[in-house]
Amino acid sequence: MTQAYTDSAATEPAKREMHPSILGAQMLFVAFGALVLVPILTGLDPNVALFTAGLGTLVFQLVTKGSVPIFLASSFAFIPAIMHGVGTWGIAGTMSGLMAAGLFYVALSLLVAWRGANFLHRLLPPVVVGPVIMVIGLSLAPVAVNLALGKTGDGAAKLVDGDVALVISMISLLVTVVVAVFARGMLRLVPILVGLVAGYVTAMMYGIVSFEGVASAAWFTVPSFTAPEFNLEAILFIIPIAIAPAVEHIGDMVAISNVAGKDFLKKPGLKRTLMGDGLATSAAAMLGGPPNTTYSEVTGAVALTRAFNPRIMIWAAIFAIVLSFCGKTGALLASIPTPVMGGIMTLLFGAIAAIGLNTLVKHGRDLSEPRNLVIVSLTLVFGIGGMQLGIGEFTLKGIALSAIVAILLNLLIPRSKEEAETATQH
Numbered sequence: 001m002t003q004a005y006t007d008s009a010a011t012e013p014a015k016r017e018m019h020p021s022i023l024g025a026q027m028l029f030v031a032f033g034a035l036v037l038v039p040i041l042t043g044l045d046p047n048v049a050l051f052t053a054g055l056g057t058l059v060f061q062l063v064t065k066g067s068v069p070i071f072l073a074s075s076f077a078f079i080p081a082i083m084h085g086v087g088t089w090g091i092a093g094t095m096s097g098l099m100a101a102g103l104f105y106v107a108l109s110l111l112v113a114w115r116g117a118n119f120l121h122r123l124l125p126p127v128v129v130g131p132v133i134m135v136i137g138l139s140l141a142p143v144a145v146n147l148a149l150g151k152t153g154d155g156a157a158k159l160v161d162g163d164v165a166l167v168i169s170m171i172s173l174l175v176t177v178v179v180a181v182f183a184r185g186m187l188r189l190v191p192i193l194v195g196l197v198a199g200y201v202t203a204m205m206y207g208i209v210s211f212e213g214v215a216s217a218a219w220f221t222v223p224s225f226t227a228p229e230f231n232l233e234a235i236l237f238i239i240p241i242a243i244a245p246a247v248e249h250i251g252d253m254v255a256i257s258n259v260a261g262k263d264f265l266k267k268p269g270l271k272r273t274l275m276g277d278g279l280a281t282s283a284a285a286m287l288g289g290p291p292n293t294t295y296s297e298v299t300g301a302v303a304l305t306r307a308f309n310p311r312i313m314i315w316a317a318i319f320a321i322v323l324s325f326c327g328k329t330g331a332l333l334a335s336i337p338t339p340v341m342g343g344i345m346t347l348l349f350g351a352i353a354a355i356g357l358n359t360l361v362k363h364g365r366d367l368s369e370p371r372n373l374v375i376v377s378l379t380l381v382f383g384i385g386g387m388q389l390g391i392g393e394f395t396l397k398g399i400a401l402s403a404i405v406a407i408l409l410n411l412l413i414p415r416s417k418e419e420a421e422t423a424t425q426h
Contacts, residue, residue, distance in 0.1 A: 024315025033193030052289025056280030105278025133356030135383030147342025172199030226288030
């Protein structure tokens with residue numbers, strides 16, 4: 001499908017476009033549902049997330065010299081780390097870890113500039129990245145189910161009656177699935193947003209939505225920015241999690257290259273796009289926002305509308321920043337009941353795990369081969385099973401531990417002769 005867009009983008013005559021500002025507003029609408037879901041789930045300020053998404057996109061466009069039609073916003077890969085971090089070290093401490101994750105991207109971009117893009121494929125092959133992505137999705141499964149049943153994320157307390165919560169969460173889930181599978185055109189690109197609206201309306205019918213906060217909120221307010229506070233434990237915990245989204249970044253660049261009919265891996269180059277992504281993430285963390293990542297929803301919208309002008313993303317970023325100063329936006333988002341989000345999360349986190357599985361399948365990894373079997377098995381069990389390794393007060397567990405285990409096993413276990421020859425060719 002993407003090849004068809006590539007060919008048509010290269011051969012069809014240019015069509016009259018709407019003003020970039022109108023298309024920019026449309027792109028923000030496509031990204032909005034996923035953008036605000038991350039801060040809502042993790043306890044961060046949605047208005048700050050809007051601001052830092054806009055800021056991060058502007059930073060990315062500056063670093064890449066305004067050549068890539070892509071929008072950056074809240075990354076789902078960091079949700080479990082942020083939830084754990086906010087509860088353990090607070091928002092300020094967690095931000096130091098997220099800022100370091102952005103600098104990790106920057107370091108990777110410098111390595112790519114020095115050694116070439118193939119260096120990343122050798123250090124982080126599919127057999128490493130695939131199971132780590134699966135751990136990210138599956139480790140969140142209990143949180144999604146608890147919220148869908150009307151409980152808190154850890155299941156410790158009940159927030160909404162179980163029967164009512166189940167109806168609301170399943171309607172949210174069903175509408176999201178129907179839109180994602182059967183909708184056409186722009187509607188198909190916003191299943192999360194449509195699911196949120198459907199669940200929210202259902203919750204209103206059950207009388208569990210309060211608008212007091214919305215009524216009392218000011219129209220204009222400065223987002224609640226939070227500066228990072230250095231926390232070594234948070235930094236060491238979060239940096240390994242950046243491995244999966246950093247590698248996914250390459251896939252996103254390939255996708256937008258196919259859509260636009262240009263090879264963005266060559267110009268501006270992977271070193272610049274990784275650098276832009278990293279600086280965008282660090283900039284967000286400096287203000288208390290979630291890490292940024294390139295949004296595939298927006299790439300889909302670019303393919304559909306054939307709006308390849310990067311200036312459109314600059315307008316989308318400006319609109320996000322302007323909207324972030326509306327106090328009623330954050331208050332309205334804060335009024336969404338947890339079952340609404342829980343229903344959507346059951347699909348969302350399962351989809352993340354499926355992406356990890358697809359990473360292995362797409363690259364033809366034989367999991368019966370002992371080396372691959374060991375790497376995948378231990379990565380999954382250590383990450384999902386709750387294995388902990390600690391020295392003194394520092395403890396490594398969950399996604400961070402599984403990522404480090406996967407990388408070390410990949411480096412230490414010898415490849416078979418056939419696999420080594422394949423790696424050399426790449």
